Amino acid sequence: MEKKNLDWANLGFGYMVADYRYVSNYKDGKWDDGEITTDANITLNECAGVFQYCQACFEGLKAYTTEDGRIVCFRPDLNAARMADSARRLEMPVFPEDRFVKAVEEVVKANAAWVPPFGSGATLYIRPYMIATNPVIGVKPADEYQFRIFVTPVGPYFKGGAKPLTIKVSDFDRAAPNGTGHIKAGLNYAMSLHPIVQAHKEGFDENMYLDPGTRTKVEETGGANFIFVTKDNKFVTPKSDSILPSITRRSLMEVAEKYLGLTVEHREVFFEELKDFAECGLCGTAAVISPVGKIYDHGKEICFPSGMEEMGPTTRKLYETLTGIQMGEIEGPEGWVHVIME
Ligand code: PLP
Ligand code: COI
Numbered sequence: 001m002e003k004k005n006l007d008w009a010n011l012g013f014g015y016m017v018a019d020y021r022y023v024s025n026y027k028d029g030k031w032d033d034g035e036i037t038t039d040a041n042i043t044l045n046e047c048a049g050v051f052q053y054c055q056a057c058f059e060g061l062k063a064y065t066t067e068d069g070r071i072v073c074f075r076p077d078l079n080a081a082r083m084a085d086s087a088r089r090l091e092m093p094v095f096p097e098d099r100f101v102k103a104v105e106e107v108v109k110a111n112a113a114w115v116p117p118f119g120s121g122a123t124l125y126i127r128p129y130m131i132a133t134n135p136v137i138g139v140k141p142a143d144e145y146q147f148r149i150f151v152t153p154v155g156p157y158f159k160g161g162a163k164p165l166t167i168k169v170s171d172f173d174r175a176a177p178n179g180t181g182h183i184k185a186g187l188n189y190a191m192s193l194h195p196i197v198q199a200h201k202e203g204f205d206e207n208m209y210l211d212p213g214t215r216t217k218v219e220e221t222g223g224a225n226f227i228f229v230t231k232d233n234k235f236v237t238p239k240s241d242s243i244l245p246s247i248t249r250r251s252l253m254e255v256a257e258k259y260l261g262l263t264v265e266h267r268e269v270f271f272e273e274l275k276d277f278a279e280c281g282l283c284g285t286a287a288v289i290s291p292v293g294k295i296y297d298h299g300k301e302i303c304f305p306s307g308m309e310e311m312g313p314t315t316r317k318l319y320e321t322l323t324g325i326q327m328g329e330i331e332g333p334e335g336w337v338h339v340i341m342e
Helices: 049-053 076-089 097-110 186-190 193-201 247-259 271-276 313-326
Strands: 021-027 035-037 056-058 061-065 071-074 123-132 145-154 165-169 206-208 225-230 235-238 264-267 277-284 288-297 300-303 337-341
Touching (some): 021 097, 056 076, 056 186, 071 097, 076 097, 076 123, 097 123, 097 145, 225 247, 225 313, 247 264, 247 277, 247 288, 247 313, 271 277, 277 313
Parallel strands (some): 165 206, 165 288, 235 264
Antiparallel strands (some): 021 035, 021 145, 056 123, 061 071, 061 123, 071 337, 225 277, 277 288
């Protein structure tokens, strides 16, 4: 199979129309068989539920080419399970988890020419999502839905790649207590657009959201969880019911403990503690692990000892081990690397 002729090493995190997508529709209480199609456009009624009350959720995962030429993806079963949780919270029908994983396999196989080569620095981003498709005007769940997966080759989420980021403590809240912060609902991202545009205008890379109840604890950014390393080399990551249970973060907790022998603390993290940490990073499918050098809090700066030039040493080990597992260079725990094409 011949790869597309793209400048893989210089891709940003953007959308490119690949050849194929997967589509399945839900009607009369059941999902149809689903199929791979070439049409990148969706035609919907003007009153479709997704347009009126934002009944939409999504997922994100990546496919990689390994050194020996296989195409693999990372823990797609966890994306399937999280999307099922999102659907239940939004009163949408669950797309069966086994079918989710099969659909990911099908759409990646169909687009094998778009999976960036090993060592190129790029990956294939896979975006499964679900939307309410029939007209809804009274506030209630729709009856018809579409589940779709498209793929697009991507480079680093943050411009500058591994350069440490500067994060602003946001005055806005991301997710209400008992709200939807723990699921991947489109509405969580709509609300983050104004704060991120403001943060960018002020020269910051991302926002740190605090817990809305007390504004004393670290939650997450608009698109990634936080990880911290203490001066005595413990791995610390915030626990909260209103942050997205990142698959990358859950994997890093295991990597830190089992591969690097670190003590792992998954607990409430108070903003007051940040000044005492040695390293800070963001983690997620898009962010992978992006180091944070500085946090800006209303005129005060918290500068991590790892500095603004490179990743801290433990963050680097975590990054190398995780990406080594994802690209098939390091043996991962059972079931983490899901082979799509040999
Ligand atoms: N937090 C938010 C708000 C996100 O959008 C994402 C991205 O999916 C993450 C965290 C990271 O989650 P994951 O590691 O499963 O990609
Ligand atoms: C992902 O990491 O997959 C996300 O959905 C985050 C988003 C900021 C692109």
